[in-house]
Amino acid sequence: MPDVKRQRVRDPLHNLIEFNEGNPFERMLWRVVKTAPFQRLRRIRQLGLSDFVYPGATHSRFIHSLGVFHTARQLMRIVQRYVPDQPEEHISAEAALAAALLHDVGHGPLSHAFEPLGKSFGWKLVGEHENYTEALIRSTERGAIGEILNNYHEGFADMVADIIRGGPATVYRSVVSSQFDADRLDYVRRDRLMSGTHLAGVDFEWLIANLEIGELQPDNSGVRRKTFVLGPKAVYAAESFITSVFQMYPTVYFHKTTRGAEKLAQAMLQEVAKLVADGCVAATGLPENHPLTKFFKEPENLAVLSELDDSVVLGALPLLRQSDDKLVKDFATRLQTRRLFKAMDLGVLIIKAIADQAGRYDEHAFLRMQGDITQRIEDWLAQADHRGRILLDTATRKPYKPIEEEGPMNQIWIHDGGKLVDIRDRSPAVAATGVFRAFRAYVAEQDDEARKFVEETTANAIKGA
Amino acid sequence: MSEMPKSLRDRLNPIAQVIRDAGGEIVGRTKLQKTVYLLTLAGFEKQFRFGYKHYGPFSEALADATDLAVAFGLIFEHQQQAAWGGTYSVYTAPPGEQSAQPSRIRLTQAAAQSDAVLLELAATAAYLAQEGKPRPWAETARRKPDKAANGRLDRAKELYAQLREASDNALPEIRLE
Numbered sequence: 001m002p003d004v005k006r007q008r009v010r011d012p013l014h015n016l017i018e019f020n021e022g023n024p025f026e027r028m029l030w031r032v033v034k035t036a037p038f039q040r041l042r043r044i045r046q047l048g049l050s051d052f053v054y055p056g057a058t059h060s061r062f063i064h065s066l067g068v069f070h071t072a073r074q075l076m077r078i079v080q081r082y083v084p085d086q087p088e089e090h091i092s093a094e095a096a097l098a099a100a101l102l103h104d105v106g107h108g109p110l111s112h113a114f115e116p117l118g119k120s121f122g123w124k125l126v127g128e129h130e131n132y133t134e135a136l137i138r139s140t141e142r143g144a145i146g147e148i149l150n151n152y153h154e155g156f157a158d159m160v161a162d163i164i165r166g167g168p169a170t171v172y173r174s175v176v177s178s179q180f181d182a183d184r185l186d187y188v189r190r191d192r193l194m195s196g197t198h199l200a201g202v203d204f205e206w207l208i209a210n211l212e213i214g215e216l217q218p219d220n221s222g223v224r225r226k227t228f229v230l231g232p233k234a235v236y237a238a239e240s241f242i243t244s245v246f247q248m249y250p251t252v253y254f255h256k257t258t259r260g261a262e263k264l265a266q267a268m269l270q271e272v273a274k275l276v277a278d279g280c281v282a283a284t285g286l287p288e289n290h291p292l293t294k295f296f297k298e299p300e301n302l303a304v305l306s307e308l309d310d311s312v313v314l315g316a317l318p319l320l321r322q323s324d325d326k327l328v329k330d331f332a333t334r335l336q337t338r339r340l341f342k343a344m345d346l347g348v349l350i351i352k353a354i355a356d357q358a359g360r361y362d363e364h365a366f367l368r369m370q371g372d373i374t375q376r377i378e379d380w381l382a383q384a385d386h387r388g389r390i391l392l393d394t395a396t397r398k399p400y401k402p403i404e405e406e407g408p409m410n411q412i413w414i415h416d417g418g419k420l421v422d423i424r425d426r427s428p429a430v431a432a433t434g435v436f437r438a439f440r441a442y443v444a445e446q447d448d449e450a451r452k453f454v455e456e457t458t459a460n461a462i463k464g465a
Numbered sequence: 466m467s468e469m470p471k472s473l474r475d476r477l478n479p480i481a482q483v484i485r486d487a488g489g490e491i492v493g494r495t496k497l498q499k500t501v502y503l504l505t506l507a508g509f510e511k512q513f514r515f516g517y518k519h520y521g522p523f524s525e526a527l528a529d530a531t532d533l534a535v536a537f538g539l540i541f542e543h544q545q546q547a548a549w550g551g552t553y554s555v556y557t558a559p560p561g562e563q564s565a566q567p568s569r570i571r572l573t574q575a576a577a578q579s580d581a582v583l584l585e586l587a588a589t590a591a592y593l594a595q596e597g598k599p600r601p602w603a604e605t606a607r608r609k610p611d612k613a614a615n616g617r618l619d620r621a622k623e624l625y626a627q628l629r630e631a632s633d634n635a636l637p638e639i640r641l642e
Contacts, residue, residue: 119514122514124516127516128516128517130517131516131517158607162607162608165517165519165608166518166519166520166608167519167608167609167610168608168609168610168611169611177519217550219551223611363536364535364536365536367532367533367536367537368533368536368537371473371533371536371537372469372470372473375470375472375473375476376470378472379470379472402552403550403551403552404494404551404552404553407551408550408551
C-alpha cells in the first residue's frame with residue numbers, strides 16, 4: 001500500500017501541523033493554502049508594526065491561519081464526541097474548519113493598522129477585513145478559493161463564508177467565533193511567544209483537557225444552543241486565559257510606541273490617497289503603476305487589492321520620501337528610520353484627575369474628558385498649517401463582557417454540579433476586571449506649539465470637569 | 466465640565482433626535498442600531514457608516530457616539546434584565562422638539578415599536594439588497610436560520626413593507642426573494 005503523503009509544516013507554537021493528503025477534505029484545504037490569496041498572507045505581519053517594539057514579532061498571518069486551523073481541529077475532536085455521527089454534522093464541522101483556516105485571508109497590509117484608512121474613506125473591502133475575506137471565499141472564478149471549496153461540496157463556499165459572517169449560531173461557529181475560539185487560543189499564545197513577553201501565559205493543555213459541550217438556557221430567540229463549557233477544575237485556567245488576553249492589549253497590541261507608528265503610517269497613507277484622488281500622483285513619489293497608486297484609484301477592485309501586502313507598503317517608503325508633500329515625505333522618513341512622534345499619555349492624566357477629584361474611577365467622566373479633548377484637538381487640526389501635527393489614538397478593550405443582547409454564546413461557561421455558570425460568577429478576578437482605555441496624543445519632538453496645545457487642552461478639560 | 470464644543474454637540478445630537486422622534490425611548494442597542502441604519506438608508510440620517518456584523522448592519526461610530534452621548538447626559542441609558550438571563554439597554558432622551566419631517570418620525574416610531582428580531586431580519590435584508598445581493602431575503606434566512614424560522618421571515622417582509630410605507634417610500638423597495 002503506497003504511503004499517503006502528508007503535508008507538514010513546522011511551527012514555533014504547535015510544532016507540527018499536518019495536512020493528510022489521503023483525506024479528501026484536508027487535500028482540498030492544502031489546495032486552498034496554495035492559492036495566491038492565501039500565499040499573500042506570508043507577506044502580512046500578524047502584528048503590523050509591533051516589531052518596532054518587539055523585534056521578534058515579525059510572524060505572519062499565514063502561520064497564524066495554519067495555527068488556527070490546527071487548534072480548531074483540536075476543538076472539533078471534542079465537538080465530535082457530542083454530536084450525532086451524521087453526514088450533515090460532518091459537513092458543518094468541515095465548513096467550520098475551513099472557516100478557521102480562511103478567517104484572516106482578507107487582511108490588508110500591516111494587519112489591523114490598515115483598516116482605519118479604509119474606514120476613513122468608506123472603502124468596504126479594506127475598511128473591514130471580513131468583507132475582503134468574504135469576497136475571496138465566495139469568489140468562484142477558475143482556481144479561486146470559492147471554486148476549490150465548491151468543487152469539494154456544492155454550496156460549501158457559502159457555508160464557510162456564512163460562518164465567518166456570523167451565522168448560524170451553532171457549536172461549530174463557537175470554534176471560529178466565541179470568547180474561547182481557535183483564533184484567540186492561537187493568537188494569544190503565538191503573539192506572546194513571538195513578542196518575547198513573559199506575561200499572558202495560557203494553560204492550554206489543561207483547558208483542552210477540561211473542555212466539554214453543554215446546552216445553554218434558551219436565548220432571546222427561544223433556542224437552546226450548544227457551546228463549549230469548561231469543567232470545574234478549569235476555573236483558574238479560564239480565569240488566567242481571560243486575564244492573559246487582556247494583558248496583551250496594553251503591553252503588546254495597544255503599546256504606545258506601536259500605536260504611534262501605526263498612526264504615522266495611517267496619516268501618511270491617507271495623504272497619499274488624497275493626492276492620488278486629486279490627480280497628483282507625481283507628487284506622492286510613487287509611479288503610476290505602483291500597487292499603492294493603483295489601489296488608491298480602485299480601492300474596491302479585488303485584483304488590485306490582491307497585490308497589496310506589507311512588502312508593498314514598507315517597500316514604498318523610499319519612494320514616498322521623495323514626495324513633494326511635506327507630511328508624506330516627513331512621515332515616510334520617520335517610519336523608515338523609526339524616528340516616531342512622542343507619545344503623551346492623556347488617559348493616564350485623566351484617570352489620575354478623576355481619582356483626585358472623585359476618589360474613584362468614573363467611566364462617564366473619562367469619556368466626557370476624552371470626548372472634549374478629542375473634539376478640541378480635531379478642531380485645531382482643521383486649521384491651516386495644523387494638518388498632521390497631532391495624531392490621536394483611542395482604543396478600548398473589555399477583558400470579559402457581561403451577558404448582553406448578543407446572547408449567551410459569547411460567555412465562558414463553567415460546568416458546575418449539573419448546571420452551567422458564567423465564569424464571572426465563579427471568578428471574583430474576572431468579575432472585578434474593568435475596561436482598559438488607551439487615549440494618547442502624539443506630536444513631533446520639536447513641535448512645542450502642538451505639545452503645548454495638547455497640554456493646555458487636557459489641563460482645561462480636567463479643570464472644567 | 467466646561468462648555469461642550471459645538472462640533473461635538475452637533476455630532477452627538479442626532480442620536481438624541483432619533484430617540485425623541487421614536488417617542489422618547491428605544492429599547493435595546495440592536496434596535497437603536499437598526500433604526501438608525503434604516504433612517505440612513507432612507508436618507509434621513511447621514512452621519513454614520515454601517516458595515517455588516519454578526520447581527521446585521523452595525524456602525525461602530527454610532528456605538529461609540531451613543532456611549533459618549535450617555536456620558537454627556539444628552540441621552541440616558543438604563544440596564545434591564547431580560548427573562549433569558551442577559552441584560553439589555555433602554556435609551557431615553559430628555560424632552561425636546563421632534564424632527565420637522567413627518568415621514569422620518571413615522572419611520573423611526575414604526576422601527577422602534579417593532580419586534581427586535583423582525584427588525585434585525587428586515588434591516589439585514591435591506592443591507593444585503595443594498596450590497597447587490599440578488600436574493601436578499603433568502604440570503605438573510607440562510608445567514609440567520611434560527612431567527613428566520615417559524616414564519617418570522619415572512620413577518621419581517623411585512624414589517625419592511627410597513628416601514629417603507631411609513632417613510633413615504635424613502636426606504637428603497639427590495640425584492641421579495
